[in-house]
Amino acid sequence: MNVRACDLLVVGGGPAGAAAAIAARRAAPELETLVLDRQRFPRDKACGDGLGPGVVARLADLEAGGIVRGRRPVERLKIVAPSGAEVVGELPAIGESARGYVVPRSEFDDALLTRAREAGADVWTGSRLQGLDAPGDGPVRVEAGGPDGPVSINARAVIAADGARSDVRRLLGVPYNDSAHTGVAIRAYVERPGGFEHMAFYFKRELLPAYGWIFPIDERGANVGVMIDAARFRRQERNLPDMLEEFLRSSGHASLEPAQSRAYMLPFASHVPPLVHGRVALVGDAGSMINPFSGEGIAYGMAAGIEAATRAVRALRSGTDDRPFEGFDGWFRRRFGEHFRASARAKWLAQRAWIADFGVRAARRRPEFVREGIELLVGEGTALSWRSLARLLVHGRS
Ligand SMILES: Cc1cc2nc3c(=O)[nH]c(=O)nc-3n(C[C@H](O)[C@H](O)[C@H](O)COP(=O)(O)OP(=O)(O)OC[C@H]3O[C@@H](n4cnc5c(N)ncnc54)[C@H](O)[C@@H]3O)c2cc1C
Numbered sequence: 001m002n003v004r005a006c007d008l009l010v011v012g013g014g015p016a017g018a019a020a021a022i023a024a025r026r027a028a029p030e031l032e033t034l035v036l037d038r039q040r041f042p043r044d045k046a047c048g049d050g051l052g053p054g055v056v057a058r059l060a061d062l063e064a065g066g067i068v069r070g071r072r073p074v075e076r077l078k079i080v081a082p083s084g085a086e087v088v089g090e091l092p093a094i095g096e097s098a099r100g101y102v103v104p105r106s107e108f109d110d111a112l113l114t115r116a117r118e119a120g121a122d123v124w125t126g127s128r129l130q131g132l133d134a135p136g137d138g139p140v141r142v143e144a145g146g147p148d149g150p151v152s153i154n155a156r157a158v159i160a161a162d163g164a165r166s167d168v169r170r171l172l173g174v175p176y177n178d179s180a181h182t183g184v185a186i187r188a189y190v191e192r193p194g195g196f197e198h199m200a201f202y203f204k205r206e207l208l209p210a211y212g213w214i215f216p217i218d219e220r221g222a223n224v225g226v227m228i229d230a231a232r233f234r235r236q237e238r239n240l241p242d243m244l245e246e247f248l249r250s251s252g253h254a255s256l257e258p259a260q261s262r263a264y265m266l267p268f269a270s271h272v273p274p275l276v277h278g279r280v281a282l283v284g285d286a287g288s289m290i291n292p293f294s295g296e297g298i299a300y301g302m303a304a305g306i307e308a309a310t311r312a313v314r315a316l317r318s319g320t321d322d323r324p325f326e327g328f329d330g331w332f333r334r335r336f337g338e339h340f341r342a343s344a345r346a347k348w349l350a351q352r353a354w355i356a357d358f359g360v361r362a363a364r365r366r367p368e369f370v371r372e373g374i375e376l377l378v379g380e381g382t383a384l385s386w387r388s389l390a391r392l393l394v395h396g397r398s
Pocket residue numbers: 011012013014015016017036037038039045046047048049050051052127128129130161162163164165166167168185186187225262263264265266283284285286289290295296297298299301
């Protein structure tokens with residue numbers, strides 16, 4: 001078997017892993033960064049393809065904003081209540097950006113991984129991690145398929161960004177989220193001349209406790225889909241393709257023909273497992289970093305990848321190999337914990353038709369509720385305190 005050594009090994013070349021690799025190379029070009037992905041790129045990934053302002057901000061941090069330049073920006077978001085009442089508001093600002101984009105993941109992920117390669121990371125696609133030995137007091141040993149056959153890799157630190165069914169997480173013995181903290185969703189592409197104006201979330205009565213989305217890609221079409229908690233999905237009689245059809249019908253888009261349907265799971269950040277395991281850190285879906293209300297996960301995964309890589313290269317440079325991710329777990333929980341807790345509360349409320357109607361009614365009178373709702377969905381808001389609930393109660397009464 002071939003043997004290879006590297007400073008930082010990133011498992012998974014999706015947005016979390018690619019962002020980590022770019023950040024590592026930018027901070028420490030003298031350290032060797034190797035990225036493994038079991039798939040060959042460009043590759044598809046079941047997703048709404050929605051890149052919120054958080055993604056745009058992280059791309060700016062990585063000087064990779066060119067990936068979305070020239071694409072049609074999305075600046076407003078629509079929320080549709082069970083009754084059909086709607087509110088529209090601006091996307092929140094994160095960093096310099098108050099806009100989002102909708103870019104098919106086959107294109108976005110390929111462009112980001114190409115940036116990692118250009119930054120000097122060694123990128124092996126079609127290369128699957130199969131074994132992991134992380135003793136804690138020495139380098140991590142990984143068995144994988146390499147470009148020239150099976151390879152044993154010795155890494156000083158490992159960032160696991162290998163997605164919702166992370167092999168690294170399983171091999172570390174960290175259980176996957178249970179169904180109460182997991183979602184399932186289906187996406188498809190539709191064509192419509194002129195496209196759609198806003199990103200839209202539909203909390204339709206016919207679909208609750210699931211919700212539907214329409215995210216406009218360009219003037220020709222959109223990504224549409226439906227998301228539901230896994231635990232509640234199991235108790236339903238409908239399958240995901242039927243729910244997507246029901247969504248399009250109940251939202252007045254029955255004539256659209258969904259193509260390229262694809263479903264997958266979403267580990268929600270209502271349960272984030274311990275993220276640091278000696279010299280290994282979990283980021284992105286591997287660390288359950290998905291907003292339980294909106295299903296957004298790319299921005300948090302990229303933020304975590306960048307932070308984990310920055311900490312690791314700092315430690316490796318100073319020779320403190322035994323604690324490359326010290327403080328990373330606490331950082332993540334401080335940075336996003338309250339936001340995820342508020343988003344989980346908002347989801348609970350939105351799944352109840354009368355409360356969702358009540359909230360949208362209040363939001364039609366008070367624009368700050370629209371802003372706060374959108375910040376929970378695609379920003380970093382923490383607004384759902386008892387105080388804001390009390391205000392909502394006062395203003396929602398008709
Ligand atoms: C239907 C659906 C809709 C969604 N909509 C949105 C949305 O609109 N906006 C948003 O922000 N988020 C959305 N999400 C969530 C989003 O897709 C994820 O949060 C995001 O992809 C996480 O990125 P990641 O880099 O952690 O993992 P991934 O993008 O899953 O990448 C993981 C990579 O690891 C590789 N890999 C896996 N195992 C191994 C192995 N053993 N060895 C080597 N490589 C391996 C895979 O091939 C893959 O390329 C949606 C999810 C679903 C399912």
